[in-house]
Amino acid sequence: MSAPVALLLLAAAFAVTVAASVVLARELDRIGERLGFSEALLGMVTALGADAPEIASAVAAVVAGHQDTGVGVVVGSNVFNLAALLGVSALIAGPVRIHRHGLLLNGGVAVVVAIIGALVAIDVVPGSAGLILALVVLAPYVVVSALHERARSRLPVALREAVAEEQRDARRDEFSAPATTQDALAVVPALAAVVGGAYGMVAAAQSLGDRFDVSDLVLGALVLAALTSIPNLIAAVRLARHGRGAACVSEALNSNNANILVGLCVPALVLGFGSASGVETFAALWMVGMTIVAVGFGFGGGLTRREGAAIVALYVAFAVVVATTG
16 A cells, blocks of 8 residues: 555554544443452453553454564563553653552562563463463462452452552542443444454554565564553553552553463464564563563652653663664
8 A cells, every 4th residue: 555545544543443442441441340340350451451452453463474563562562561651650740659569469470471471472482381371370360359358358468468559549540430231332343443443553554664664573563562552651641640650550560461461472372473583582581671670660669750761761772772673
């Protein structure tokens, strides 16, 4: 397709995908409210809806035969999420306060899942093993987060405090009305719009990349990753401005966990990934290292503007290396 047509398709598909993901997040939250989900689990469900553009774009790229683009979307989105959802939020809103116990739980899970994702991305671990390992880590985390107050009383003290902090600061804001039949019916078309929009974005980006000789990895890790992460960025800045640091951190880390589980491990299981290039290996390892650094910064009592700037600087370095060597 011509460059003007590709640009129009990219813009239209982006608008459809973002709008549909907002609707999907709202409807999933309302359904979870109706089903009696805990606050933390509702936050995860809502984050998953907002994360749908990233996951759908990664899967669409891999299915279309552009493995490097798909891997790039997941790895690039995770690095971008850390920079934008944590770094930019700290720069705009000031200190992002984080509870220590909650960070230990969320951060520990995120680091382990990031390592699993990196091993899958560079084809050290097959998709089947990666999926199993990710589920082994994430399933207990989700189950514990789903517990209500009475059930949490039987947990060890540190874990109980971590989950309680997560429940108090979970991402719950505008999506509080109980679900109706219309909400349940709206999920399918919203999801279809996200998937359709993601396919349109990938097709347009690939066309532009071919025309201007931009590699698949650069398209995925820098262009599509940033575009599809915008809904989460907007939500995270809002949470940080309202002093809900734990929810902001959960937004970033849970988004990254979902990207790796659904956007990376599942396609690797079904379609398989080939050998990774040097820059793909760099990107995957940078994702792990940046996750560790971001979580480590949080243990100082929160993320200040200085630490937020450092996280953003790490992303800029990542982008420069990928753009110049990818």
